[in-house]
Amino acid sequence: MSESSPMNRRQNQTNMAVRLCDVASLLRSGSWAPEPWTGQVIAAMETQLSNGPTCNNTSNGPSTISNNCSSPVESGSIEDSKTNLIVNYLPQNMTQEELKSLFGSIGEIESCKLVRDKITGQSLGYGFVNYVDPKDAEKAINTLNGLRLQTKTIKVSYARPSSASIRDANLYVSGLPKTMTQKELEQLFSQYGRIITSRILVDQVTGVSRGVGFIRFDRRVEAEEAIKGLNCQKPPGATEPITVKFANNPSQKTSQALLSQLYQSPNRRYPGPLAQQAQRFRLDNLLNMAYGVKSRFSPMAIDGVTSLAGINIPGHAGTGWCIFVYNLAPDADESILWQMFGPFGAVTNVKVIRDFNTNKCKGFGFVTMTNYDEAAVAIASLNGYRLGDRVLQVSFKTNKTHKA
DNA sequence: TATTATT
Numbered sequence: 001m002s003e004s005s006p007m008n009r010r011q012n013q014t015n016m017a018v019r020l021c022d023v024a025s026l027l028r029s030g031s032w033a034p035e036p037w038t039g040q041v042i043a044a045m046e047t048q049l050s051n052g053p054t055c056n057n058t059s060n061g062p063s064t065i066s067n068n069c070s071s072p073v074e075s076g077s078i079e080d081s082k083t084n085l086i087v088n089y090l091p092q093n094m095t096q097e098e099l100k101s102l103f104g105s106i107g108e109i110e111s112c113k114l115v116r117d118k119i120t121g122q123s124l125g126y127g128f129v130n131y132v133d134p135k136d137a138e139k140a141i142n143t144l145n146g147l148r149l150q151t152k153t154i155k156v157s158y159a160r161p162s163s164a165s166i167r168d169a170n171l172y173v174s175g176l177p178k179t180m181t182q183k184e185l186e187q188l189f190s191q192y193g194r195i196i197t198s199r200i201l202v203d204q205v206t207g208v209s210r211g212v213g214f215i216r217f218d219r220r221v222e223a224e225e226a227i228k229g230l231n232c233q234k235p236p237g238a239t240e241p242i243t244v245k246f247a248n249n250p251s252q253k254t255s256q257a258l259l260s261q262l263y264q265s266p267n268r269r270y271p272g273p274l275a276q277q278a279q280r281f282r283l284d285n286l287l288n289m290a291y292g293v294k295s296r297f298s299p300m301a302i303d304g305v306t307s308l309a310g311i312n313i314p315g316h317a318g319t320g321w322c323i324f325v326y327n328l329a330p331d332a333d334e335s336i337l338w339q340m341f342g343p344f345g346a347v348t349n350v351k352v353i354r355d356f357n358t359n360k361c362k363g364f365g366f367v368t369m370t371n372y373d374e375a376a377v378a379i380a381s382l383n384g385y386r387l388g389d390r391v392l393q394v395s396f397k398t399n400k401t402h403k404a
Numbered sequence: 405t406a407t408t409a410t411t
Contacts, residue, residue: 086409086410086411087409088408088409089407089408090408092408111411113411114411115409115410123408124408125407125409126408126410128410155409157409159410159411160410161410162410162411163410166410167410169409170407172405172406172407174405174406175405196409197407197409199407201405201406201407210405210406211405212405212406213406213407214406214407214408216409243405247406247407248406248407
């Protein structure tokens with residue numbers, strides 16, 4: 001994949017940073033459909049893309065999204081890297097390449113790693129991005145922290161220097177009073193050390209606390225002290241004691257979790273045709289992941305076309321599904337494509353085609369999406385979408401190159 | 405009674 005030249009990129013960075021900041025803050029404040037194929041996506045996007053600059057910090061994502069860890073001024077230690085970032089709350093299906101592609105839109109990346117389970121290969125939902133230039137790292141925090149991707153709100157912050165002392169510092173807390181807020185939970189635990197994240201789990205329907213939560217400390221010794229001091233103790237005003245222990249390690253989740261997904265009834269939610277198609281492909285992907293099998297439901301078999309190498313299948317480029325986006329404005333940049341297509345699923349690459357001399361967008365661009373079903377929904381949703389004063393044309397890229 | 409923050 002060819003990148004835009006460093007010079008082009010540098011020229012665009014200032015504008016993009018501003019816009020991404022605006023959009024990201026709107027993303028944080030706006031309601032967002034958890035399922036990309038509901039009509040709410042478009043409504044939400046209208047709000048995001050057409051509103052003027054607003055910088056509020058309301059968040060409907062992880063409430064620790066802007067905690068006070070690792071701000072540039074605070075990182076006093078000389079060990080602290082000013083280029084290395086940790087990215088949390090990544091969508092499950094996001095790959096390392098997608099991570100690199102997204103953060104590479106800010107500046108040159110020295111290295112990038114998506115952390116995966118050693119056994120299952122499943123993404124653990126976080127990764128590291130190390131920039132060449134500390135300014136780009138700072139810019140990435142300012143512009144991408146709080147970005148909504150699919151159902152997740154990603155968190156971008158400086159990575160602490162890696163050490164054994166910060167591992168296994170995550171606590172699971174149960175028996176909490178249902179009335180206890182996250183702030184109160186933090187107040188209770190903060191006497192034992194620096195809290196990195198906190199969360200109270202809530203009922204998805206009612207939003208009421210389930211009385212359980214997590215506290216991640218900066219260091220394991222702090223977590224140990226919190227267990228000693230708070231396990232089996234009653235919080236102020238509570239009638240029952242709480243339980244505090246180390247949280248289960250996510251890596252003990254075996255392939256059973258994967259298999260259980262396979263046997264879930266696909267028709268439980270009575271989905272429409274589009275969602276049925278999407279689920280069929282998801283199942284296919286799961287089978288593929290678990291057993292390395294391509295079933296007859298493979299995207300390669302869609303429309304009854306069977307092909308060995310993807311020849312004659314529109315938009316299929318081997319590494320994903322290439323989407324053609326036409327009627328972009330001259331000042332369009334990559335960030336607008338990320339913003340439009342990201343909510344629909346895994347996006348591996350975006351590119352705005354620019355004039356070599358003027359560096360202005362020539363009116364079109366390309367987006368590569370990993371999964372057929374997500375690409376199809378994105379196209380169906382975005383074709384005809386009004387962006388500013390232009391109506392976009394969105395389709396799978398064809399191989400036809402005839403010049404009229 | 406369980407989300408995914410240290411390569």
